[in-house]
Amino acid sequence: MTPALDINALTKRFGDKLAVDDIALAVPQGSFYGLVGQNGAGKTTALSMAVGLLRPDSGSARIFGQDVWADPEQAKALVGVLPDGLAMPERLTGREVLTYLGLLRGLAKDVVTARAEELLAVLELDQAEKTLVIEYSTGMRKKIGLATALLHAPRLLVLDEPFEAVDPVSAATIKTILRGFVAGGGSIVLSSHVMALVEQLCDHVAVIDKGRVAAAGPLDEVRGARSLEDTFVELVGDQSNGIKELSWLSR
Numbered sequence: 001m002t003p004a005l006d007i008n009a010l011t012k013r014f015g016d017k018l019a020v021d022d023i024a025l026a027v028p029q030g031s032f033y034g035l036v037g038q039n040g041a042g043k044t045t046a047l048s049m050a051v052g053l054l055r056p057d058s059g060s061a062r063i064f065g066q067d068v069w070a071d072p073e074q075a076k077a078l079v080g081v082l083p084d085g086l087a088m089p090e091r092l093t094g095r096e097v098l099t100y101l102g103l104l105r106g107l108a109k110d111v112v113t114a115r116a117e118e119l120l121a122v123l124e125l126d127q128a129e130k131t132l133v134i135e136y137s138t139g140m141r142k143k144i145g146l147a148t149a150l151l152h153a154p155r156l157l158v159l160d161e162p163f164e165a166v167d168p169v170s171a172a173t174i175k176t177i178l179r180g181f182v183a184g185g186g187s188i189v190l191s192s193h194v195m196a197l198v199e200q201l202c203d204h205v206a207v208i209d210k211g212r213v214a215a216a217g218p219l220d221e222v223r224g225a226r227s228l229e230d231t232f233v234e235l236v237g238d239q240s241n242g243i244k245e246l247s248w249l250s251r
């Protein structure tokens, strides 16, 4: 079966820094795929290139077989994206943002209205009916970002740190939505630093280290008998560095 997302030999350099170094990853249809890695490992850069937000130096990305860079319109219709540091129309309310983006995506007005209503209610943003996005908290911004990613009912969701700064009640709601999305035949790729969350939600995982894939595959195969956290530390931990004590903090 064609993978939901198929990235091949993706590479990106920023000046001297090789941020993503020849990454290949196949996300099977119907899978819930977690991407983990240390700060600066290259997750955001890889995901941005995979969904057509950042042009790779080389390599390719396909969404359900559609080339993201050769055929962006086809590919982008199939994917909902929650990017890192999402830029939003700041002077609109949540409902206005959803209406605006829904119409831009070509949805019928009554469909946009109904879906916006439902998304705002489910994500508990309907209380903030008159609040402009510029006044949103970080967690609220994540939630409206997720709503915009879901609005056109994509087949693949690519979510960069969707749970960052989200309170536990909202996180539970989001988990339910995402599990329902996968149960309904959707595919998800998300990045996270929270190993427990990836273990709870995902059936596949890739560990990214210094711009490369250190391990990837079904969760149980990657972690074996250990926890994902132990696997992760073993794969990416830099033992040579040691743990330096901050002696000046001792009394």
Ligand SMILES: Nc1ncnc2c1ncn2[C@@H]1O[C@H](COP(=O)(O)OP(=O)(O)OP(=O)(O)O)[C@@H](O)[C@H]1O
Pocket: 014, 017, 018, 019, 037, 038, 039, 040, 041, 042, 043, 044, 045, 046
């Ligand atoms: N626009 C940019 N210009 C220069 N360097 C960049 C740029 N974007 C990312 N980098 C560098 O590329 C590397 C990978 O960054 P990236 O944001 O992809 O990592 P990440 O795994 O998402 O990290 P985090 O978990 O902290 O979000 C880092 O060294 C970062 O400093």
